[in-house]
Amino acid sequence: MLQEFLHQTKRILQVAKKPDMDEYLNVAKVTGIGIIIIGVIGFIITLISSFLVPT
Incomplete structure (x- = not known):
């Protein structure tokens, strides 16, 4: 079980790559826009709610 986990982890690390600057900026923009929309x-x-429920 541990060997299988280590094998899968090694495979993921081999496939994964560091994002380049354009990809990073796109993810940052989309995340920022999402945070602003939720806010x-x-x-x-x-x-x-402040107009509907008087305090």
């Missing part, structure tokens, strides 16, 4: 949705929900 805006949360802000809109907060605004709507």
Whole structure:
């Protein structure tokens, strides 16, 4: 069982490669856009709930 795990780990490390700068920047942009979208949705929900439920 341990030998099988080590064999699979070795295979993954051989197939994996370090991303180049363009690929890294694309992933960073998509991640940033996703975080911003989730934040805006949360802000809109907060605004709507503050108007609907008076404090």
